[in-house]
Amino acid sequence: MAGAISLEYFERVWRAAFRRARNPVEGVQLPDAAATEVVEDVFDRLLSRYRDMPGEAEFSSEALEAAAETARHRVATERTAAKDPQLYHLADDKRYGANLDLDRLQKRDADNAFTDREWNGLDPLLRPLAFHLLQRKGITGADAEDVYIETFTELAKLRASDQKAPIESILVFEEAVPLFSKMIGFRAIDWRRRQGALKNQPNTQHSVEELTEREDHAMQFEDSGSTPGGQIGDLSFDEIYRQCEECLEPFEWELVFVIYVAQSATMGELLEKDEMLAKLDLQPRDSTSKKRRILNDHLERALKKLAKCLQN
Amino acid sequence: MNHEKNTSEIDQVKQVLAKSFDGSEGDDVPPMPEGLRDRIADQYGRTASNEVVKSTGESFFSLISQLFRKPAFAVGMAAVIMLVVATAVFNRPDSTTGQFRGGDDPSSVTLVLHLIDAPTTEVIKTSGFDSEALKETKNPDELGEVLDNAGVRIVLDGRVNKILGYMPGETEPAIEEEMPSDPAALAAKVAAFQAKLMK
Numbered sequence: 001m002a003g004a005i006s007l008e009y010f011e012r013v014w015r016a017a018f019r020r021a022r023n024p025v026e027g028v029q030l031p032d033a034a035a036t037e038v039v040e041d042v043f044d045r046l047l048s049r050y051r052d053m054p055g056e057a058e059f060s061s062e063a064l065e066a067a068a069e070t071a072r073h074r075v076a077t078e079r080t081a082a083k084d085p086q087l088y089h090l091a092d093d094k095r096y097g098a099n100l101d102l103d104r105l106q107k108r109d110a111d112n113a114f115t116d117r118e119w120n121g122l123d124p125l126l127r128p129l130a131f132h133l134l135q136r137k138g139i140t141g142a143d144a145e146d147v148y149i150e151t152f153t154e155l156a157k158l159r160a161s162d163q164k165a166p167i168e169s170i171l172v173f174e175e176a177v178p179l180f181s182k183m184i185g186f187r188a189i190d191w192r193r194r195q196g197a198l199k200n201q202p203n204t205q206h207s208v209e210e211l212t213e214r215e216d217h218a219m220q221f222e223d224s225g226s227t228p229g230g231q232i233g234d235l236s237f238d239e240i241y242r243q244c245e246e247c248l249e250p251f252e253w254e255l256v257f258v259i260y261v262a263q264s265a266t267m268g269e270l271l272e273k274d275e276m277l278a279k280l281d282l283q284p285r286d287s288t289s290k291k292r293r294i295l296n297d298h299l300e301r302a303l304k305k306l307a308k309c310l311q312n
Numbered sequence: 313m314n315h316e317k318n319t320s321e322i323d324q325v326k327q328v329l330a331k332s333f334d335g336s337e338g339d340d341v342p343p344m345p346e347g348l349r350d351r352i353a354d355q356y357g358r359t360a361s362n363e364v365v366k367s368t369g370e371s372f373f374s375l376i377s378q379l380f381r382k383p384a385f386a387v388g389m390a391a392v393i394m395l396v397v398a399t400a401v402f403n404r405p406d407s408t409t410g411q412f413r414g415g416d417d418p419s420s421v422t423l424v425l426h427l428i429d430a431p432t433t434e435v436i437k438t439s440g441f442d443s444e445a446l447k448e449t450k451n452p453d454e455l456g457e458v459l460d461n462a463g464v465r466i467v468l469d470g471r472v473n474k475i476l477g478y479m480p481g482e483t484e485p486a487i488e489e490e491m492p493s494d495p496a497a498l499a500a501k502v503a504a505f506q507a508k509l510m511k
Binding site for chain 1: 318321324328329330332334335336338341344345349355356
């Protein structure tokens, strides 16, 4: 918030960014020393970039995103250098056995096709995950096979927008699972649309290509619950902020961040600060109930906007 | 039905937000390097500090009042808060000279613990007080000697269970009240005395 900024806030961000750097993606874990280097580098860049402190929501989002991205790059670089696709892979990752070699999966031949033999190992790895997801969406048997094959083929298909294939959008192999989960989710929606079963669900008017190529549909519907127009999965704050930044006013972001994300202050504590009262057009002499009602109204409006953004 | 759906969606968003950022303390995370802390404090200038209190008397006092509007603390926690408050009160630099106060400085403030029970005394003494700002006395002679100090003196007198405030240069207390048994209330009282006596 504007006004005094406590080191306690930056220490929270340090801890959150460290945890994000240490586990940038499910199934990957950097050693503590490497994660520390990543976060130090992130803070160095942010302090160079933001000569004046931006809002806490923005700074936190940038820190988390940069921590995850820098960590992923580090993992990718070190795996390539060591020729070891298993480097930093968590042995107890229950989603599948061992990593495939992403460098080989991303290698194009002379015709710009992906034909490395490493692709032979991808089908047996993704198939069980995909069928599990499709079953939860009520798609089974031959229909599930069709949806799966269409989606698998799409992994290596160059997009019209940037001539890159989805397999090239990931930095570490562990991202293949959430990537494929997202793609299967969109294919399932499209399948249902073609079946005419759900006319009024969100996104049913879009083609799969529109859904998968648009940047603002970059949200990942986790396999833990996604049904068309249904649950929101687990998301990191930077993912939420990136997706929904324009949906909230900066002041709404600050309120949401302090109260619900970092949980660094209660509503009562916020209402004790004169600068907060001024932003809410309140006076110190206003009653406690009035102050709480006004603050609650702001928060509820912001949350409704976020709910709408995250469901889309 | 629509209201229930909205409430459910909002609850879901709150859960997602709560899980989206883990800045909690934990042994699994190394501390922020000192150099980085200093850089942040230098660059962003403002109160990049962990102090509970601010540096101006008036805003400090309102902060103390805010502290004690919270639900009642356990005695141990309240004592810790008192230490933070009192440390900030008695160790902050003098606003005109920028120097920490000493006993001979008329603008100094001294907290005197006269016959205060040992556990409370120990907690206060290990809180980080400047040694010149905190005195412990066990008999009238010692108390008399400390009261000869030039500046403001606030005495917690365990013998008569009172808190007494002395203006600079005065030998009779300017204000005197019953000493609250609740450490949280006591800290607030100390702050209030300090504010009155420093005017």
